[in-house]
Amino acid sequence: MRIAIVSGKDEGPTKLNAFDNALSNAGIGDVNLIKVSSMLSGNAEICDLPKLKPGAMVNCVLSSITSDNPGDEITAVVAVALGEELGCVVETSGINKNPNDLIKEGEEMVRYMMEKRKVEIKDLIVEYSTTKVEKIASCIASVVYLNYDIEER
Amino acid sequence: MRIAIVSGKDEGPTKLNAFDNALSNAGIGDVNLIKVSSMLSGNAEICDLPKLKPGAMVNCVLSSITSDNPGDEITAVVAVALGEELGCVVETSGINKNPNDLIKEGEEMVRYMMEKRKVEIKDLIVEYSTTKVEKIASCIASVVYLNYDIEER
């Protein structure tokens, strides 16, 4: 299993468009995202995001937050723990919460998931995106499941 | 990529059943819908909805709205923009909102998505469903991604 870990943020004229712009900023704006629940196979390999085929069906774990309240500080986080037998992903997000607290919360939740499964953590990666809302803004962080069908070459 | 654009509406004895009846009214009540996020490949072809295999796994963009408040006017909209390089879909819906305003909102959001991607719009289609709630009603509008696996022949 190969995955890419990405994040993005942007403003937009509507909440939907701000979210779409944030996805594009992360490099996953031109595909169909199918949200899945957060488990990785053993020894998952982290890659750079390849160029994806427009309209491809792409499985992902997606953390997102959108606000149209100027001045809000918004943050989206994914925490990824890799192990030999399997891996876990946690998504969390918040409005006007300290990004470091959210990151710590994500880390703690994913550590707990691995402990519960008695799988040793070989690597723990946190990716996040945070911004102060000007008018309407969105932040996303995502773990993208890669396979050759969805990659453009 | 082939897609079908459908809509439906119906009443039902519960919210879940009204929603299910609206899906059946649209011709997609007997399959498993997997919601995806709204991108089309280049030069997507619009087809009539074929007969689908019961229980097939069908990717779709789904706009839906359900209300159990008699007298409510409910509307579900999808706006689809097609281009040579890719296409975009927007879903929007509302309760007691002017259907024409929702349609215009959908059109504007999808135009903006295509502009942002610098893709020329070759065709723009809006599909919607609107109804006044008698007891419990649901409206849906959907873009269904077709492939031969899900079609009955």
Next chain:
Amino acid sequence: MRIAIVSGKDEGPTKLNAFDNALSNAGIGDVNLIKVSSMLSGNAEICDLPKLKPGAMVNCVLSSITSDNPGDEITAVVAVALGEELGCVVETSGINKNPNDLIKEGEEMVRYMMEKRKVEIKDLIVEYSTTKVEKIASCIASVVYLNYDIEER
């Protein structure tokens, strides 16, 4: 089409972890769940849940409820009706609702779905999970769509 019907419940240090623990308790904690909308092919076969590959992409209908309010009674239900031409699944859940009422509600909704489709019910199965919240708890009930790709052997 083969399906497994499972349920689970557990406490956890956060809502996300309680939910994850409930999934593990049901035997589906180590896979990626993709939520689908509730239709079965004709003559679907009910099997025991096999051992699933960690990280596999697994389609399911998922009913879940999580509460961090100690003393709450939470219940998650799936009701499954099987027929020759097709089958239907209903998910329902509640907080501080009588589990028997929720079960009855699920049964009635799925009976109605089959009647509407003029399909005779050959078998009707209800699976549920209920618990009283100590600190933070989650209940899940799920219909898991099986195929050989996701099974470990």
